[in-house]
Amino acid sequence: MSHSKPLLIPWLRSQIDSGKYPGVHWLNPEQTEFSIPWKHALRMDSSDTDVLIFKAWAQVSGNGRAQGDASVWKRNFRSALRAKGFRLVSDSKNDNANPHKVFHWPDEAVAAAVAAGGEDPSGQAVSCFDDCLYLPDGTVFIAESGAEQDILQEYLKGLNIAPETEGTAGLEPPPEQQCLRAQVAIGGCSLPGQQQYPVTFEGAVAGAELPEQPAHPMEEAEGGACVGQLAMQFLHTMNKTREGENFKTQFSVSVFYRGVKVLQQLVENEAGICLVYRPELTGTVLDPDSGLTLVSLPSPGVMLDQTQANLTQRILDKLGDGLDLGVSGHVFYGQRRGEIKAFWSFSKFDRSRTPQEISKLQPQQLYLFRDFVRGILDFIDGKECPPCSLFLCLGEKWPDPDNRPWEKKLITVEVVLTSLEMLKNMAVGGGASSLQSVELQMSLEEMMELY
Numbered sequence: 001m002s003h004s005k006p007l008l009i010p011w012l013r014s015q016i017d018s019g020k021y022p023g024v025h026w027l028n029p030e031q032t033e034f035s036i037p038w039k040h041a042l043r044m045d046s047s048d049t050d051v052l053i054f055k056a057w058a059q060v061s062g063n064g065r066a067q068g069d070a071s072v073w074k075r076n077f078r079s080a081l082r083a084k085g086f087r088l089v090s091d092s093k094n095d096n097a098n099p100h101k102v103f104h105w106p107d108e109a110v111a112a113a114v115a116a117g118g119e120d121p122s123g124q125a126v127s128c129f130d131d132c133l134y135l136p137d138g139t140v141f142i143a144e145s146g147a148e149q150d151i152l153q154e155y156l157k158g159l160n161i162a163p164e165t166e167g168t169a170g171l172e173p174p175p176e177q178q179c180l181r182a183q184v185a186i187g188g189c190s191l192p193g194q195q196q197y198p199v200t201f202e203g204a205v206a207g208a209e210l211p212e213q214p215a216h217p218m219e220e221a222e223g224g225a226c227v228g229q230l231a232m233q234f235l236h237t238m239n240k241t242r243e244g245e246n247f248k249t250q251f252s253v254s255v256f257y258r259g260v261k262v263l264q265q266l267v268e269n270e271a272g273i274c275l276v277y278r279p280e281l282t283g284t285v286l287d288p289d290s291g292l293t294l295v296s297l298p299s300p301g302v303m304l305d306q307t308q309a310n311l312t313q314r315i316l317d318k319l320g321d322g323l324d325l326g327v328s329g330h331v332f333y334g335q336r337r338g339e340i341k342a343f344w345s346f347s348k349f350d351r352s353r354t355p356q357e358i359s360k361l362q363p364q365q366l367y368l369f370r371d372f373v374r375g376i377l378d379f380i381d382g383k384e385c386p387p388c389s390l391f392l393c394l395g396e397k398w399p400d401p402d403n404r405p406w407e408k409k410l411i412t413v414e415v416v417l418t419s420l421e422m423l424k425n426m427a428v429g430g431g432a433s434s435l436q437s438v439e440l441q442m443s444l445e446e447m448m449e450l451y
Contacts, residue, residue: 005061008080009106012057021053023100031105038074038093038101040288053077071289075337079320083339230430231437237426241419247330247369249419253295256414257312259407262298266418269293272326274337275394275413277316292326297411312410315340315395323358323394325415330369332390332417334358343398346387348406348414355397366390372420373447376427380435385428388420 016024016034023037039050054073057080085106093099241248248270255263267273274292285294297319300312320338327333335358336342342358344366358364367390375386391398394411406412427435 008057008061008084011060015053015056021056022049023098024053027102033089033102033104035100035102037099038091039099040093043099075289075321079337079339082320228437230426230434231440234423234426234430234435235437235440235443238423241423242369245329247327247332247419249327249417251325252416252418252421254414254416255297256407256412257298257300258308258410259412263295265295267293267295270327272324273415274322274324275319276322276338277319290324290326292324294322308410315411319394323392324363325366325390325392328363331365332367332369333363334366335363336360340395342392342394343396344390344392345399346390348391348412350391350399350406351403352399353401353403354399355401356399358392367417370448372423373444376423376435377441377444377448379427380432380441382432385424386420388424389414389416 013031015021016026016031019025023035025035027033027035036053037050039046051070051073054070054077057077058073061076061080081103087104087106089102089104091101093101250270251267251273253263253265253267253273253275254261269286269292271291272293273295274287274290276294276296278294278296279299281294281296286292287294297316300309300316318339320340322338323342324335324337325332334342334344337360343355344358345352345356346367358366367387372386372388375384379385391406392413392415393406393409394413396409398406398409398412400406400409
């Protein structure tokens with residue numbers, strides 16, 4: 001017999017009151033603040049008792065029970081706290097003696113509204129986020145009446161925004177993580193039909209050297225000799241983007257608020273990135289659970305139109321644990337961890353009208369290195385060169401069912417796989433005829449069989 005999922009707020013209060021979880025306790029008589037152990041799994045003194053409260057929530061809620069992964073339990077518990085209005089008071093997870101976090105209990109009005117599936121005192125809808133909000137057919141929030149009006153487009157007609165100062169987001173990783181050499185699986189769990197290839201934090205931070213953009217041989221040679229030279233140079237460069245069966249790349253991230261670029265950032269972490277909204281962070285930080293680099297989206301506070309700024313802010317506030325985009329072996333994958341749905345395509349001009357949602361249940365294959373290799377072979381045969389970028393839309397469907405352009409969406413992100421971009425530029429710059437080498441084509445076909 002199936003059991004209904006309990007409400008987090010009353011469940012958590014009863015668990016704290018029970019006193020059966022070491023380190024989980026109230027910090028004041030008013031019971032407005034409580035402490036929870038928050039110890040990294042790779043610490044020498046970690047034990048099963050550190051994750052009991054996370055495991056208990058996973059068991060009663062169904063989130064993470066099947067995986068049996070403590071990092072998944074912790075992540076889902078943290079997401080649940082954020083969704084229900086709990087506020088982080090202090091983060092002492094790097095304390096050597098007592099790693100923990102302190103949270104503030106939601107105000108009674110907010111807690112009651114959340115438990116009832118209504119609205120908090122600020123007027124922000126709550127119930128529509130219990131499952132994973134997206135903006136159906138252009139609306140920012142699902143109206144209580146269920147009407148599917150085009151609210152977003154009505155609000156945003158003729159609005160413009162000013163670009164925000166570019167920057168990056170994050171905190172320096174704690175000292176014990178800066179020297180970690182233990183292998184941590186990328187993405188948290190294996191992709192369907194694919195072996196999981198772990199990387200070390202050391203490798204994720206610094207990364208192995210990737211090839212620089214080679215000089216164009218067309219400048220020094222002409223005719224058939226140039227053709228063979230570029231083909232061999234292309235193959236040599238492609239081989240340098242691989243280590244065994246693992247594909248290596250960096251990530252160029254561009255964030256747009258309704259078509260205006262507000263952030264440009266190059267991430268050298270070959271494991272990948274996690275898109276979040278953490279305006280308090282500065283510098284560079286790795287997510288300790290996934291090994292991905294956190295990229296914080298900018299605040300929309302400088303937008304000229306406050307209506308658009310408010311709508312954008314409401315999406316950002318519900319990003320939660322964000323959107324993972326990373327490389328595992330030869331697969332570029334995505335997984336949504338927040339409450340706002342995310343959609344993607346290979347083109348900002350996609351007119352297919354068929355939205356492609358990124359899964360929240362498990363890492364989803366978005367792009368295979370094999371497909372890029374296949375695309376290069378097709379390019380040699382006279383077809384278009386394969387893509388090297390992914391175009392994402394947060395909170396709104398993409399490709400748009402009504403063919404609304406990418407630039408009209410509230411929050412869009414372009415992620416360029418720099419290794420593929422370099423190879424694509426070489427191919428396009430030299431032309432398909434310059435790659436017509438028997439040795440190159442045979443090598444590419446062997447790669448196809450390998451992957």
